Amino acid sequence: MISRKVMSVRARVLTALVAAASLALAACGGDSGDDGGSGGKTELKLYNDKGAWSPFFEDLGKLSKEQIGIGMTPVGYTDEPTYSAFIKASFRTNDKPDLFTWSTGGRLxxxxxAGQVAETTDLWKEAVAAGDLSKELEETYTYDGKQYCVPLNISYWVMFYNKKVYDEAGLKPPSTWAELMSNADAxxxxxxxxxxxxxxxxxxxWFQQLLIGTDPDLYNKLATGEAKYTDPGVVAVMERWKQMIDGGYFSDAGSKEDPAVQLKSGKTAMGIFGxxxxxxxxxxxxxxGTDYGMFAIPxxxxxxxxxxxxxxxxPLCSLAKAPDTKASTDYMKWWVQQPAQDKWANSxxxxxxxxxxxxxxxxxxxxxxxxxGGEYTLANxxxxxAPAPVLTAALDAFGAFMVDPGSYRKQLENIQKAADDYWKGR
Structure with a gap:
C-alpha cells in the first residue's frame, strides 16, 4: 500500500530527480546517433520504462538497421517514477530523446x-489504409481529432491459470461467472x-474486472466524471470484492513473490493479467497450452x-521538437509494419x-x-x-482496502474527493 505520506515524500524526491535528470540529459541525451554525414540520424535511442524488455528492443534495433538503415538502442528504466521524471525533464532542455514510451489516457x-509530443495523424491514415493498424485502436491515440504516437504494444486482460492444477481438480475453463466461482470453491x-x-x-x-463485468457503462462514466465512486453500483462492486477477500479467495496482497512464480508452483491457481x-x-x-492457459473472464x-x-x-512517441523529426517518424512508420511487428510480438x-x-x-x-473480431466489448x-490524479488516489485507496476490507466506503470517498477536485471547473 502506498500511503499519502509516502506519496508526499515521493513527490519531493521526484523534484530532485527532475533536476538531476536535466543535468543527465544535457550530458548525454542529445548525441543519440551518427548522421553518417548525410544530415539524418542513423542511430536512435529509445528511452523506456520497460528495462526487462531490453533484449527484445535490441533485436528490433538490429532488424531496423538492416531494413531501413536506422538502428535503435534502448535506454531502459525499471522504476516508473524515476523514468517519468527523466522524460519530463527532457521537455525543458535542448537535449531530447529520439523516441520514448509513455501511457495512453490522461498521461498522454x-x-x-502541453505541446510536447509529435502529431502522427498522417502516419495513422497511411497505416490504417494499409491494414497495419485498426480504425478501432485509433480512438485510443486521438485527441481533438488528431493522432499522437503509435502503439508500442497492445494487450488484452485475461485470466491465466495453471493447467496442471486445473486438471488435478477436474476443472475446465469457465464460461460463466458462476462456473468461475465454482472452480474457485473446488x-x-x-x-x-x-x-x-x-x-x-x-x-x-479486481475493481476493474468486477465493474466491467457488472456494469461497463458505469465503468466508462467513472472515467469521464459522469458517475461517482460513491454511487450504489460502485459500492456494490466493492462489497462483492470484500466478500471474496473475506471468503479466502485471494493470495496475500502484500506478498513480494513474483506472480509467475506463484502460478508456476501451483500455490495460486489463477491471475488476471495483460x-x-x-x-x-x-x-x-x-x-x-501445456503448463498454463488463459481464458476470457466471464x-x-x-x-x-x-x-x-x-x-x-x-504508446511509442516522438517529441514535437525531436532531435531528428524525420528519422523518428520514419522509425515509427517502420515499427507498425508487419516485419517489425512479427519480430516484436512473437519474440x-x-x-x-x-x-x-x-x-x-x-x-x-x-x-x-x-x-x-468484435466478439468482446473492449474497455480501456x-x-x-482514470485521470492521473484520480488514479493516484485510487491505487492508494485500493491498496488500503486490501489491508482493511471493511474500509471500502471510506476508500471510495477518498477516491471521489480526488475526482471532485479533478473535474471541478472542467
Missing part, C-alpha cells in the same frame, strides 16, 4: 495539451488459493450480451497491434482473433482510463 493527454477445497491479487501498482485489477504476462510465464520455463452479470474485456495499448510471446501478424501460440491467437484499462 497531459503532454499532448480449488479452495484442495488447499489451493484460487486468485492472485496485489496491493502494489496493480491494486486496481497478455504481456505470457512473457513472464515462458521466462519461468513454462509451456503455453461477466459477473450474465445478462450482458458480450463479455467485456479490458485492454491496454502503450515476447504477445499479441500485436498489427492485424496481419500471425501468432503461433493457439491460446493467445484465439484471444487476439476474438478480441480483434483503468490505469489509462
Amino acid at each position: 493527454q497531459e503532454i499532448v495539451e 480449488l479452495k477445497a484442495k488447499g489451493v488459493t484460487p486468485f492472485y491479487q496485489t496491493s502494489v501498482l496493480f491494486s486496481f485489477v 497478455t504481456w504476462f505470457n512473457t513472464s510465464m515462458t521466462q519461468q520455463g513454462l509451456k503455453p 461477466n459477473v452479470d450474465p445478462a450482458q450480451s458480450k463479455v467485456t474485456m479490458a485492454f491496454e495499448s502503450g 515476447r510471446g504477445d499479441v500485436s497491434a498489427n492485424p496481419k501478424v500471425a501468432i503461433p501460440d493457439p491460446g493467445l491467437s484465439a484471444i487476439a482473433k476474438s478480441a480483434g 484499462r483503468y490505469f489509462e482510463a
